[in-house]
Amino acid sequence: MKILVCISNVPDTTTKIKFIDDNKKLDTTGIQWIINPWDELSLTRALDMKDDAASGVQKVTVAHVGLGSSEPTIRKALAMGADDAIRINAEPIDAFFVAAQLSEVIKNAGFDIILCGIESSDYNGSTAGGMLAEFLGYPSVSSVSSIKSENGQIIMTREIDGGKEIISMPVPLVAIIQKGIAKEPRIAAMRGIMTARTKPINVSQPITIESLTEVINYEMPKPRAACKFVDPENPKQLVELLQNEAKVI
Amino acid sequence: MSVLVFVENWDGKFKKLTFEIVSYASKLAELLNTSAIALSVGNVENLELEKLGKYGAQKIISATNEKLNVLDNRIYTDVIADFARKEGAEVIVLANNITGKALAPRLSVNLSAGIGSGVGKLPISLDPFVVFKKVYSGNAFAHVRIKSRIKILTLAQNSFEVIETGNNASIEQHKIQVRDEIFNTHVQEVQKQTGKIVLTDADIVISGGRGMKSPDNWPPLVELAGLLGGALACSRPVSDEGWRPHEEHTGQTGKIIAPNLYIAVGISGSTQHIAGVSSSKYIVAINIDKDAPIFANAQYGIIGDAVKILPKLIDAVKEVKGK
Ligand SMILES: Cc1cc2nc3c(=O)[nH]c(=O)nc-3n(C[C@H](O)[C@H](O)[C@H](O)COP(=O)(O)OP(=O)(O)OC[C@H]3O[C@@H](n4cnc5c(N)ncnc54)[C@H](O)[C@@H]3O)c2cc1C
Ligand SMILES: Nc1ncnc2c1ncn2[C@@H]1O[C@H](COP(=O)(O)O)[C@@H](O)[C@H]1O
Numbered sequence: 001m002k003i004l005v006c007i008s009n010v011p012d013t014t015t016k017i018k019f020i021d022d023n024k025k026l027d028t029t030g031i032q033w034i035i036n037p038w039d040e041l042s043l044t045r046a047l048d049m050k051d052d053a054a055s056g057v058q059k060v061t062v063a064h065v066g067l068g069s070s071e072p073t074i075r076k077a078l079a080m081g082a083d084d085a086i087r088i089n090a091e092p093i094d095a096f097f098v099a100a101q102l103s104e105v106i107k108n109a110g111f112d113i114i115l116c117g118i119e120s121s122d123y124n125g126s127t128a129g130g131m132l133a134e135f136l137g138y139p140s141v142s143s144v145s146s147i148k149s150e151n152g153q154i155i156m157t158r159e160i161d162g163g164k165e166i167i168s169m170p171v172p173l174v175a176i177i178q179k180g181i182a183k184e185p186r187i188a189a190m191r192g193i194m195t196a197r198t199k200p201i202n203v204s205q206p207i208t209i210e211s212l213t214e215v216i217n218y219e220m221p222k223p224r225a226a227c228k229f230v231d232p233e234n235p236k237q238l239v240e241l242l243q244n245e246a247k248v249i
Numbered sequence: 250m251s252v253l254v255f256v257e258n259w260d261g262k263f264k265k266l267t268f269e270i271v272s273y274a275s276k277l278a279e280l281l282n283t284s285a286i287a288l289s290v291g292n293v294e295n296l297e298l299e300k301l302g303k304y305g306a307q308k309i310i311s312a313t314n315e316k317l318n319v320l321d322n323r324i325y326t327d328v329i330a331d332f333a334r335k336e337g338a339e340v341i342v343l344a345n346n347i348t349g350k351a352l353a354p355r356l357s358v359n360l361s362a363g364i365g366s367g368v369g370k371l372p373i374s375l376d377p378f379v380v381f382k383k384v385y386s387g388n389a390f391a392h393v394r395i396k397s398r399i400k401i402l403t404l405a406q407n408s409f410e411v412i413e414t415g416n417n418a419s420i421e422q423h424k425i426q427v428r429d430e431i432f433n434t435h436v437q438e439v440q441k442q443t444g445k446i447v448l449t450d451a452d453i454v455i456s457g458g459r460g461m462k463s464p465d466n467w468p469p470l471v472e473l474a475g476l477l478g479g480a481l482a483c484s485r486p487v488s489d490e491g492w493r494p495h496e497e498h499t500g501q502t503g504k505i506i507a508p509n510l511y512i513a514v515g516i517s518g519s520t521q522h523i524a525g526v527s528s529s530k531y532i533v534a535i536n537i538d539k540d541a542p543i544f545a546n547a548q549y550g551i552i553g554d555a556v557k558i559l560p561k562l563i564d565a566v567k568e569v570k571g572k
Contacts, residue, residue, distance in 0.1 A: 013501065013521055017388040037502060095364070096357060118350070121386050121501065121524075125366050126345075130322070130354025139433040140322045142351035155437070159347060160320075161259065161449065163441035169433050176351070179502055180495060212363030216379060216392040221527075227534070227544045232553030236565035238533065241549055243569060246531045248510040249453065249477055 001149060001171070002059045003046045004111040006102060006132070007039040007077055008092070009070040010122045023217045035073055037185075038117025040080075044182040045147060046115060047081045055149045057113075059083050063105065065090055065098045071201065078196035079188035085199070090206035095123070097211040099131035104207050107136060112171035113154060118143065118178040133174035141167060145180030252278040252285045253338035255329055256301065257348045258293045264450065265411065266344055268304045270404050272412040274342040275305025277371060277402075281339065286310060287418075288332050290325060291317045295420060302418030304411065309420045310336075316427045320348060321434040324427050326355040333360060338399065345403035346449065353403050362399035369408035369528070386501050386524035405528060406449065407507040446480040448497065453479030454508045454529075456499060457487060458522075460515020460536065460555060464492035469559035470514060476566050482506070484516050500525035514555045518543025535559075 011017070012032040020027045035043070043062065050057040062077040063086040064070060074085045088101045106114065114136075116129030133140035143159040156175060158165045188196070230238045242249045254274035256267050271287055278285040287306035289298060291313065298309050312328055329352065333341055341356060343349035345367045357364045365372075365380035373379045377394050380402065384391045448454065455474040457467060474481050481497055488498035499506055501521040507528035514535045516522060523546055526532065534547040535555050544550045551558055 011385070013386065013524075014519075017385045019389070095354070099354075099358070122384065123391075124382075124384055124386060125364070126350045127354040127357065127364050127366055130351060131358050133322070134326065134355040134358035139431070140351070140355065141434065142322065143347045160439075160441075161347065162445070162447040163439065165436050165440075166438040168435045168437055173433070179498065183489075210396075212357070212361070212395065212397045213365070214394050214396065216394050218384070219390045219392070221387070221390065224546060225548065227547045227550045230549060230551050232551050232558055233561075235551060235558055235562040236568070238549055238551060238562065239565040239569050242510065242531070242533070246510070246548070248531050249566075249569075 001055070001057045001112045002061065002110060003049065003057055003113045003115065004106060005039060005043045005046050005060065005062045005077070005082070006114065006116045006128070007043070007062050007064050007073065008036040008117070008120045008122070009033050009064065009066055009073040010036045010120055013037065013121055019218045023219065033070065033073055035077060036117050036120050038119065038177055040185040041182045042115040042117060042177045043077055043080055043082060044186040045177070047186060048182065049149065056152075057149065061086060061111070063102055064088070065092045065101045067091055074201055075196050076188060078199045079192040080186050081192060083199065085201040087201055087203050088206055089203050093211040094213045095125045095128040095131055096213070097209055099128050099135055100209045101206050102132050103135035105204055106132075113147070114138070114172070114174045116174060116176050118176055129174055129176040136174070138172050138174050139169055140174040140176060141169060142176040143178050144175045145178055147175055147181065250281070250283045250339050251336045252281065252283060252340045252342060253333050253336055254285060254287050254306065254342040255352070256287050256289050257344065258289060258291055258297070261293050261297065263297060263300060266346065266406055266450070268300070268411045269407070269409045270342055270344050271301050271304040271306050273371070273404050273409045275414065276412065277340060277342070280371065280375060283339065284308065286336050286338075288312065288329060290328055298420050299418070302416045303413050305414045305416055306418050307416060309418050310423060311420060312423045312425050314425050314427050316429070316432055319434055319436050320351065321432050322351050322355055323431045323433070325352055326359055327428060327431070328425060330356055330359045333399070341399070341401045343401070343403045345405050349403045353401050357401055360399050361397055362401045363395035363397040364401045364403070365393055365395055366403045367405045368402050369405045386520070387527040388520070405507060407509070408528065442496075446478070448480045448482055448499075448504055449506055451480035451506070451508050453477045453510045454482050454506060455479050455512045455514070456482035456484070456516060457493070457514050458484040458516030459486045460517070461487070462515075466556060467493070469563060473512070473559065473563055473566065476563065476570060484522050513543055513547070514559070516543055517541050518546055
């Protein structure tokens with residue numbers, strides 16, 4: 001069985017976000033780029049499955065749509081333990097564009113399980129995974145918090161409102177990953193970092209496809225009004241504010 | 250032309266969230282000079298379906314088939330896309346919840362329709378069609394133009410007022426065919442918590458962080474949640490330590506919620522935590538450190554030791570609520 005993990009390259013989650021060019025572009029100076037946290041956890045789970053001989057997973061590949069500048073992020077995924085990588089050499093314009101590019105390289109490549117994250121921490125789209133599944137004509141399960149393979153069937157936990165469902169599904173499939181899939185991301189060991197240098201990154205050229213959306217510009221959130229402090233000896237004041245001013249209790 | 254709104258049901262019932270998205274769709278339909286059509290998939294009784302009319306749906310389509318009792322993303326996408334084509338939907342509205350996130354992207358490809366996901370208000374402009382959405386986990390917003398003829402919008406929870414217009418809507422029943430051969434979601438087991446307020450539905454949320462020091466200090470938070478009719482939440486380290494169940498973890502990597510009131514007790518307010526709660530209407534912070542970043546995100550704050558403050562706060566709530 002072969003697993004593909006789709007990874008996006010995002011600013012470190014503690015980055016101070018700023019824009020340039022009349023708020024049309026992200027200011028990338030000083031930004032630390034990382035593997036999107038969900039994708040890092042998906043990859044960790046994929047590698048754990050590969051380590052477990054009983055799961056029948058032979059190979060873990062990562063795929064990324066992005067320019068050469070995101071290679072450090074791909075190398076990091078290889079250092080964590082992915083066997084090889086695919087990079088589609090295009091600026092990711094929107095999720096539709098990304099999913100179309102991914103489906104083109106995936107469609108005849110024989111992957112059984114495709115893992116995508118529930119959202120990228122940059123655009124917060126929550127859409128690329130489901131789009132990819134529809135392009136490929138594969139079934140998809142969203143909000144997946146655990147996945148294992150058993151006798152050629154894939155068993156997943158899907159979060160639902162106020163509970164969960166255990167689902168089985170035949171391959172090929174797309175699983176869209178959320179919390180629970182792995183506890184901590186795998187840390188790349190020194191040996192992994194060394195071998196990552198020699199692992200292949202197969203670069204392919206993009207197909208021509210129109211995006212369906214475009215960001216016109218960005219805007220910073222309005223600062224919240226200053227916090228009103230209440231005397232710790234008299235929390236009743238807080239209750240009154242919540243009742244009479246905010247009217248929320 | 251129409252605005253089609255997909256309404257999910259929970260054991261045959263709708264929620265406040267449903268009425269929010271129907272209100273949104275009918276307001277949008279008004280702006281576009283067209284009508285809002287609600288599409289319900291799966292078994293819902295007429296009495297429940299009629300409620301949708303009150304919030305502005307002019308027509309209600311109820312599509313049923315046994316196979317629709319389980320959410321199979323491909324089957325549902327087929328059904329919604331079919332009705333979208335039949336009804337000439339120009340905009341399709343879904344909730345930005347678990348189900349909406351599972352279906353909207355598939356519909357997007359099926360109908361070549363661009364998505365504005367997690368929008369919180371009506372479009373900024375209709376021609377060009379531009380929506381306003383949160384990006385960078387709440388650290389910024391984007392104006393996104395949707396270029397395709399059909400548009401899909403997923404509406405963030407608790408971001409749009411429920412508006413009663415008092416319409417009477419017609420109900421169309423459709424017993425539909427589904428493509429059995431693409432049904433692949435085999436549910437082996439369902440585990441549901443009962444009797445608890447679902448965190449993502451709660452209007453009031455009481456949340457504890459590492460500053461609570463130990464799981465033994467949770468009873469006052471539980472009591473406060475009980476008194477206010479709220480749900481419990483926590484920061485990530487708290488669930489990682491096993492002090493509280495994972496379902497309660499809020500933040501970028503946990504649940505993203507938008508209650509009317511979020512009370513953060515002993516939570517520092519890291520960007521990743523705030524990413525999950527920044528859409529709350531009001532945030533109250535109780536923290537011993539006056540410089541804790543949570544105060545920059547809160548409207549009301551108390552600086553002090555939570556263990557000492559909580560009992561007094563509980564007494565005050567009891568007094569006001571007359572309990
Ligand atoms: C990729 C990534 C994703 C993450 N996702 C999330 C997420 O989804 N959700 C999340 O919560 N975190 C997340 N984190 C972790 C996050 O960075 C913080 O570490 C975490 O939110 C801190 O939790 P805390 O506020 O409970 O603990 P701390 O940061 O330890 O803060 C404890 C607070 O309690 C206060 N305190 C101490 N004693 C008392 C007292 N007696 N009375 C009152 N106050 C007191 C302290 O002043 C302090 O402000 C993520 C981190 C990473 C790297
Ligand atoms: N440029 C990209 N290359 C590869 N995969 C991506 C890319 N962007 C998004 N994804 C995948 O899609 C998921 C959801 O992203 P999004 O829809 O942008 O929120 C991510 O967690 C990745 O798995």
